[in-house]
Amino acid sequence: MTNTPEGSKRPITTSAIGIGLATGAYGLSFGAISVASGLSALQTQTLSLLMFTGASQFALVGVLGAGGGVIAAVLTAWLLGARNGLYALHIAPTLNLRGPLKPVAAQLTIDESTAMSIANDHTPTHSRHAFWATGISVYLLWNIGTLLGALGASAIGDPAVLGLDAAIPAGFLALLWPRLRDRTAWAIAAGGATVALVLTPLTRSGVPVLASALIAVFAGYHLRDRT
Amino acid sequence: MIWAAVLLGSLGCYLEKLFGFILPPTLLDRPMIRSVAALLPIAMLSALVAVQTFGDGQSLVIDARVAGVAVAVVALLLRAPFLVVVLAAAISAALLRAFGVAT
Numbered sequence: 001m002t003n004t005p006e007g008s009k010r011p012i013t014t015s016a017i018g019i020g021l022a023t024g025a026y027g028l029s030f031g032a033i034s035v036a037s038g039l040s041a042l043q044t045q046t047l048s049l050l051m052f053t054g055a056s057q058f059a060l061v062g063v064l065g066a067g068g069g070v071i072a073a074v075l076t077a078w079l080l081g082a083r084n085g086l087y088a089l090h091i092a093p094t095l096n097l098r099g100p101l102k103p104v105a106a107q108l109t110i111d112e113s114t115a116m117s118i119a120n121d122h123t124p125t126h127s128r129h130a131f132w133a134t135g136i137s138v139y140l141l142w143n144i145g146t147l148l149g150a151l152g153a154s155a156i157g158d159p160a161v162l163g164l165d166a167a168i169p170a171g172f173l174a175l176l177w178p179r180l181r182d183r184t185a186w187a188i189a190a191g192g193a194t195v196a197l198v199l200t201p202l203t204r205s206g207v208p209v210l211a212s213a214l215i216a217v218f219a220g221y222h223l224r225d226r227t
Numbered sequence: 228m229i230w231a232a233v234l235l236g237s238l239g240c241y242l243e244k245l246f247g248f249i250l251p252p253t254l255l256d257r258p259m260i261r262s263v264a265a266l267l268p269i270a271m272l273s274a275l276v277a278v279q280t281f282g283d284g285q286s287l288v289i290d291a292r293v294a295g296v297a298v299a300v301v302a303l304l305l306r307a308p309f310l311v312v313v314l315a316a317a318i319s320a321a322l323l324r325a326f327g328v329a330t
Contacts, residue, residue, distance in 0.1 A: 025310035033313075043233050050237035053244075055268055060236050062275055066282060070232040074239065079267055081240035086264045088247020089255050097248070106245040163321030166295025169279035170316030173296060176272040177303050185269050192270030193277035200282050208282075212274030213267055220263030 012120055012130045019112050020137030023054075024145035029171055030057055031149020036164040037065030041150040048146040052139060053110050055175050056081040059209070062168055068206025076206070079213050087114040094127050108135025184223065191215040291329035295320035 027048065034044040039061055047057045056077035063073040088109045094117065097105055108131070117131035156162060180186055192212035199208040254260060280296050281287045295316035302312040323329040 022308065025308060029310055029313040039229055039233070043229055046233050047237065050234075051240045053240055055272060056236065056240050059271070059275060060232060062279055064229060064232055066278065067284065070228055070235070073232045074236045076271065077236040078239040078243065080271055081243050082267060083264045084240070085243040085247040086255070086261065088244050089250065089252050090247075092248045093252055102248050103245060106248050107241060109244045109247065163291065163295060163317035163319070163324065165279075166292040166299075166320035167313045167317040169276045169292060169296050170299035170313050171309075172272050172275040172279060173299050174303060174309050174312045176269065176276060179269050179272070188266050188269045189273035192273040196274035196277045197281060197287065200278060200287055201285050203285075205282070205284065208278055209271060209274045212270045216266035216270040217263055219270075220266050221259060223262050223266075224258040 007126075009126065009129045012116070012126060013133050016116060016130065016133035016137045019116065019134055020141040023112060023138045024141035026054055027142040027145025028149040028152075029167065030054065030061075030142075031146040031151075032153035033058070033149075033164060033168055033171060034061040034146075035150045035153040037061040037168070039064070041147075041154055044150040045143070045146055048143045051077070051081075052107060052142065053081050053084055054142075058168075058171055058175065062172070063206050063209060065168070066205050068209075069204070072204075072206025072210055076209050079210070084109050087111075090114065091117050091127075091131060094121065094124055095131060096124070105131070105135070108132070108139060110135070110138065112138050184219070188215055188219050191219070291320040291323045294323055294329060 030048070031041075031044055034047065034057070035041060039047075044061075047060065051057050051060070059080050060073045060077040063076050064070075068076075088106060091109070091114055095105055113131050113135035116134040117127050120130040121127040153164070176189065180189060192215050195212045195215055196208035199211050203211075276296070280292050281289065283290075298319040299312050299316040302315045307315070320329075
């Protein structure tokens, strides 16, 4: 084994496994929360296998669990997943894929794999290795975590007694937390929460969260030259 | 109906990813697209926190979930991992209910 001048790939693989393990713990809570929200273990697992983007999955089960209906749940998941398309646009030239690998890479394009790919972009080879290693590691462990969480919650029962209904907003908060990096982010978070709370008594369930997306569109329009 | 949401939601989220590999990268040159996509998760996740903490159908209530979320904030400030944050919120809400302090 000789190292390339740019360094070995092994540290990248190690980080990718570490990120996968941490995400597996997210998957565990997703599985439990999804079952507590009324989805079956099979529906929960299908989301992790096919949707495979955490925030959208949490949002879909959250909106369904609160009685928001199919349309609001689906639209919320789509809007939250839009950023993955941006990630794909960003990393596609580096990955430089042809043929059947393209649709596989698409499914693995999420926060973690994109961040690792960009963090290791000193050579295209390392960047590609980081993307695939992280994507595969997170996919496997996210799905194993989901399975264990869903089966565990199915075995325990009555979610309100256990406080799982408090775990749902805590889960969203933990997803939001690392994004609150500056005052703009805090202002948009405050705006989104305010819109949702004001609309809750006035509209049917599911609409308040969708309406909060308008805050992002409005702010994005005004900040378009600053980001 | 849940299956419809699961499958439609999954299909759309996959197509969003796939379009990124098919569409021209010059789309990234449009600042409006970039900034809206970056800000959407912040506004919507925050709305979800608010609604799932205080919402009960169409009414707003204060119950054990608020205490659970407050504990989650403390856990996040202490840089606790995701699973610890979520468990701390669930356990504190469950304890308050078990002792009859909150509903």
